[in-house]
Structure formats: structure tokens, C-alpha cells
Amino acid sequence: MSQPGPAGSLAAQGSDTPGSSTPTRRGTELAMLAFAAGLVTGALMLVEANQEQQLTMRLVYYGLAYLVLFAVAHGAVRRWAPYADPLILPCVALLNGIGLVMIYRIDLALTERYGDNWSEAAPKQVLWTAIALVMFIAVLKFLPDHRTLSRYAYMFGLAGLVLLALPGMLPSSLSEVNGAKIWLRLGIFSIQPGEFAKILLMVFFAAFLVSKRDLFTVAGRRILGVDLPRARDMGPILFAWGICVAIMVFEKDLGTALLFFGVVLALLYVATERFIWVGVGLVLFVGGCLLAYQLFGHVQGRVESWLDPFGNYEGGGYQLAQALFGFGTGGMFGTGLGSGRPEMLLLQANSDFITAAIGEELGFIGLAALLLVYMLLAMRGMRSAVAVRDSFGKLLGGGLSFTLVMQIFLVVGGVTTLIPLTGITAPFLSAGGSSLLANYVLIALLLRISDAARRPQTGAKPKPVQQAPIAEAHTVMVERPS
């Protein structure tokens, strides 16, 4: 690590800490990654012990392969984002690792239940993890400054919309799996373009709100002590609302719609600092919910199963009831990894219901620890957003962090019947390539923002501001003398 020295001392020795006393804390990150690798290997060992009744040297190879994979990621961070927050990558590595172990464990259970009809998900997930890490490194390498993104905001916005709309427009044969039209089936593999659209649209909204934020802070009429926004400023929020309703109608994807709307509301609030936008958003949200409940059978089914999973035990409530049985059986300490019955959760055991499987096998303690890891991850992101200096970075960082918590809230809230089940995947845990890719891009962006936040402001850039020539000076509003 860096030499302790007086603040502002020049020419520090280490190459990690060019010209500054600010520690990069990359060593901490490496140590935490090794810790995560240890935990994950331990988890895999438990699964093997409980399922196969034996331990093999394979475990060591898996553990090493995992460590190597994340050591490469760590190297990329060291190289291209040296000041990034040291906890973000280890948190992600831990979640991803536990996810892989769990998917492998559920493969064993589902293979026993379904035989050859079940194709193993763990090898695919490992492949997707490798691809996602390549994307992660690419983003770090080719995006040295997150502010570059705001220049292409409108392009991103358009691309996001197209990706989002694509599955809805395509024939069902190309886009529908299990009733949700959110897929692009491209021969051997399928992707969910919505996962990427999420990030693209977030970049767009962040850039858009930063450039137009002044507009939204203008108050309209004041009614009952509340400053209402002007009607013409309602455009963006109505636009977002419309997109969400369209997702529900054309793609039957409750989760993405909820997630998207929640993130837009959070961005709007952060950008304008006006609570009224949240109020307006909530009114629209409630209206949208009521409308969806009235119009769509699948929404009604979800709500019924949520209110009384055991009443619909033979039908839509079966998986939820099994999730609750699993949670109850797991209790405080869980049945132990590899000793539960995740096959009861049927085919969604490793995607929508993976947190239920974890709650059963690792118990309340395991699930709580997992939730705290998510919170830690999101809070580190939020901290970076607070610390970064530019508004776009703040907004984007805040939005990305909020997305993480919002996703896990929808997932875990859904399987624990806190809210209706929305069919969304847990970031880094659930099986599914698109979600993994998108969330690794999200993490790369967060690391980029946190790197910018902690990077010492030395060098040429922030020269003392010189007096601009009069021709380039800003126009100054002067009060008219009366």
C-alpha cells in the first residue's frame, strides 16, 4: 500500500499510487476476493459432502478457477480503475459464487426429479460469468470517463426503447417463454434484451434529467399548500409510465415494469429534489396497478396467489406455498447446503425462486447475510454517487445502486409474500445470462464512478480557473435598477 506521508507530498514511490497519498485500497480488494473465494469453495464443499457423500480434488480446481477468474477482474480494476471502491467487486464475486454453487446444487436436485428432461444450468452459468467478466473488463478499459456516456444519451435512449420493445413486437415463437414475451431466441441461446435496455434507459434518463433539471424545479400552481409541477413538465414521467404499461400489456412482464418505474421515480426525485414528483409517481403507480388488475388475468392470478398461496395450492400458489414450506423448514439455521428440497420449487428453483432455495438451505441467517451483502454493495455504490463530483455521475450512480436494491426487493419480497410475485431474477444469483451480463456492466459503471469519486484531483485538469475572456464570459443576470 502507499507510504504514509504528509498530505500533498509529491512523487510517492509505488506505481499504484501515482503522485498522491490517497490509498487505492486494491490490496483490500484482493484480500476480500480471496475471502469470498474461500466462502464459495466452502459452500461447494458442503454441497458435495451432503449430496455425493464424498469430497474430491475437483473442489480445489473449481475454487482455483473461480479465484483466477476474479483475479483477472481484479487486475482489470487495478489497471483501469485503481481508485475504485474496494468492496464492490468482492461483494459481486461472493454473490456470483454463491449463485453458481446454488445453481449447481439445484441442477443435482432437478436432474433427480426430471431426469434427462432437465438440462444442467451450472456449466452455462459459468460460461456466462466468463463472458460477463469480459464485458466488465471491456467497459472499464474503453470507458475511461463515465461522463462520455452523457454525450450519447439520446442514442442510448433510442436503443434502449428498441430493445425493450423488440420482444413485444416479434412473434411469440421468437420471444415467448413461460408466458412472458421478454426473450430474443437466437438459435442456440436466448437473451432478454430488457435487461440491457434497463441500463441504456437509465443512462438516458440520468443525462436527460441533468440537462433539463432546472425545468422540473419550476413550481406550477400551488394547491392546498402543495406546489404542483406544471402540466407540460409531466411529459417525461408520463412517458416512463406509458412504457411500463406497455411492457405489462405486450410482454406480460410485471417485474421489469415495476423496476423501471421505481428507478425513474428515484432519478426524478434525486435530480429535482422535489418530493412532489414521488407523489405524482405514486398516484400514477396506484392507477397503473388498479388498471392492470382490472384488465389482465395474469395480474389477478399473481395477486390471488400472493394473498392466499395455500388457497391456490393446486394452481398458481403451489410454488409460493413450497417456498414458504422451505423457509419454514429451513428456520433459523437452515437444513444445510445440499440437504434441502429445492426441487419442490419446480423449474424456477434456480431463477425466480433461488432466494427461497437459499432461505431453506442456509436458513434465516444465510438469507439475512445475503441481503446484507446486497445492501453493502448498494450502499458502497451510493457512497460513490455522493462522493463523485459531477451531477451525471451522481444521478447515474444513485440510479444503478437503487436498481440493485429494487431488484432484490422485488425478488425476495415476492418469494416471501411481502409483495406479489413479479417474476424477476436476483442479480448475480439467478441462472440467466442476460441478467448476469447486464448486471456486470452495471457494476463496471459503478466502479468507474467510484474511481472518479476517489481519484485524487492532481495533474493538469483542475488548474486554477483563469479569468475567461470577456467574449466567452457567461451572461450575468442583473437586477434592473428601479
Next chain:
Amino acid sequence: MNTPLRRVGLVMLAMVVLLLGNTTYIQLVDADDYRSDARNQRVLYEEYARQRGRIITADEQIIANVKATDDRLRFQRTYANGPMYAPVTGFYSVRYGATGLERAEDEILNGSDDRLFVRRLSDLVTGRDPRGGNIVLTVDSRVQKAAYDAMTRNQFKGAVVAIKPDDGQILAMVSTPSFDPTGLADHDPDVQEKTYNQYRDENNPNKPMLNRAISDNYTPGSTFKLVTAAAALEDGRDKDTQLMASPGIDVLTGDPCDPSDGSTRCMSNYNDNPCGSGQTASLATAIELSCNTAFAQLAGELGVDKLRDQAVRFGIGQTDLTIPLSVVPSCIGPLSDGNCLNIPDRPSLFQSGIGQKDVRVTALENAVVAGTIANDGIRMRPQLVQKILAPDLELISDYHAEEVGDAMSPSSAEALRDMMILSEDHTGGDGKRDDIQVASKTGTAETGADPKNTPPFAWYVAFAPAEDPQVAVAVVVESRDVAATGGKVSAAIGRATMDAALARGN
């Protein structure tokens, strides 16, 4: 922008706290409800995956064991001589649950019983997989085999129960035709289903899964005369008490009648014979010749209350007997208001005195009646389990003989025994031995709406040796032949069973 960012951070915190709170509620507060929900198969599977304890006979034959498998359930139940012991062990199936001792002693066998708690803890600490405790039966394999072979050799449908009179230990409990529980314990659900469908009552007229020894009761016929005679002896009569000897008795008035009249009111003796050669017959002669008329008259004289009182003292009417398998109650009257001890009218009383009408007795109960007479009138509680052993075979609980009351005075018991010796000497059938004196009573119970043309239930209850009883037995056979009698059909089975019991030594 930092203030709203921090506020959003707080909202995120609140969301996670909400999740934690809800999860706490589900996994800690409501957990037991979910865990014990009947639809939650997880607990069941866990139990099935444990190494279940063994069931062992008194002479240390393992009749239910486990073998290791390579599937998730890990251990499969195996049965030695499945059909022979099925009425005792019952079956143990993932899909169809458990019956018999597998169910009654499930907590011991699966290791969850409180008495195994300390061992479970030490298993937890030492990392050994928890195992179930073992059950040692009172049943002796030699007696069980003798009874089972005697029944199946003739393809009889019925039951045999043998008990030790002095402590109530059940030496044999046979029900035929039986079933093999092995297929039901198979881990392949299809095999389980196939086996179950093959045996279930709806598909199989022989009802192999019905335990005829304790789960069904039969009209006892003349074997019930032991109860009537005991009531008479306790009421002050003796073996020389004179009773009417006419070949028929009018079931409305109790007067003598001639059965050859063809009146439906005239209840007759076997083959319409008179009771012996005299004008009247002694109680001893009435037992020896099994005279219906004499016992109908006796029941009429005793009245409902005395007859019921004596029946109850023998254990008839007990609804909660468990050995630990639950035993259906034996009855002297129609079932009403949860008991079956009321004889509604006088014609019924006459018929009840000879064990017809609504009198119904399990094979076990009849063995208890014989055993009680053999044990000087002291009734012992019948039991199947001798010892409970921990997984490491350490003794957890031992057998306690339990007296459940005096059914009759020792002198009455002795008098009755002497009459049963006369009866045995009058009874035919194979398997008689010169060296052992048996005391017995046969019964040929009329069944169905047209009893003269319906095969009867053939009974034989006995104990031996008469002067120092070591074993009491009850045999019931649902005969296929209209002309079958207890003496012709069942006596040989009872004698073979007793021989095996006496030959095994103690």
C-alpha cells in the same frame, strides 16, 4: 444532489429492513406452521432418509431391517418373511404412509422419540447420522411360523393369536391371507403403487391388508359360552347346576320347544340334539356338549347386567386398547353412542348367551378370555413389544406385565378350566397329544342371513398345559364349507400353535 441521494439511500435501507423483518416472521415465527403443514413433504422425506431401526422377534430374528441405497432416501426398508409378520410390522411406504408397528412405534424407529434425545445430541456432535431405535417383540418366530404355516397350508382365511397367560405377552399374531410389505417400501413410486393396488381392499376380495386378529371382530359362537359360564359361576352356580336339556328353546319365552316344528322362534342345539341323555343337563355337560339351549336359558336367568358385567371384566367393550397397535372393540350388543354393550331385548339376550346375534369378538380378545381363565381369573394386558433398544442396542425400556383386573375368582377359573378339559376331550380334530392336557372350547358361529347354508366362522380357544398354563390361543377361520366346525377346522391349528409355544422352552 447529495441530500436526496442520502434519502434514497435511506429508502434502500428501509427496503432491506422490511425484507429482513418479513423473513424473520416467516422463518422464525411462522416456521413451525409451515414445517408441520401436512402438504409439506420435506420433513417426511428427511425422516425417510434416516436409518430406521429394526424390528426383532423375541428369539432375535430380525424381521424388519434397512439396506443402504444410492438414491436420496438412502435407506430402504426390508422385511424377512414379510407376509408372515405383516400383521405385526405393517408396512412403511413413502407414498402410502405406515401401518402396524411401523406406525405405532414410528417415533422410536425413526429416532425422533424423546427417549432418544441424548443420543441424537451426541450424534449431532460426533457428526454421525442419527439412527432410529430398535423394537424387540414378544412374538416368537417359531410360534408365529407354526401358526402361519398351519393357516396357509390349508389356505384358510382367518387369524391366530397366542399369548402367555401369566404376563400377556403376545407370542404369535397371524392373519391370513397376508401381504408382503416389501413392495410398498420400494423407492420406486410405480412399484409402490402397483403393490398397493394389488393388495388394497377395493381390488382384492381377500383383503390381505386387513389384520383379522385385531382390526376385525367375528361372531364368537359357542366360544362365548365361556363368558356366560364365568358369569354363572361368579353368580354362585357351580358345575353341577342343572339346566334344561331340551333340543330347542323358544327365543321369545325361554320355554322348551321342538326345533323340528320349523318355527323360526325355536333356537336349537347342534344337529337338533338334546343336551345329554338326562331330563336336565349340568353346567359341565352343557360346556362339554356345547348346548345352546342350556346357555340361552342361563343368559336369560342371569340377565343383561350380569352378562355385561362379566364381559367387561374380560375386556369386551374396551375401545382404547393398544398393544401398541390399536385393537377394535369386542361387542355384546349393537353399536350405539360409542359403545356396544347394550343387549336391547330378551330374544337378543338368549342369543347373546351363546355368542350369536350382535356379539362380536376379536381373535385377540378370545385369546385374552382363555388366558384369563388360565391365569386364575386375573386378566393381563396383552402386549406386542418386549423391549425398546437404542440404536447401539442399549436398553431403553423393558417389558412390564400389567394386570388389568380380576375377571373371576380363582375357584371359578378352576371350575371353568375343568369344564374346558371335558370340552377338549369331546372335541375331535388333528394334533391331539397324550402327554399334554389341553383345556379348550370350540365355536361354530352362524353367519349371514341364511345361516344354515352359509359357511360358519370356526373357532378354537384353548390353553395348555391345563394344570400349569404356558400358552393360550385363539383361532378363527372364515370357513368355506357349510359343514365346517371349530373342532374339525380350527382345533388342529390351535394345537400346532400351542405345541410350538411349549416346545420353545422359556
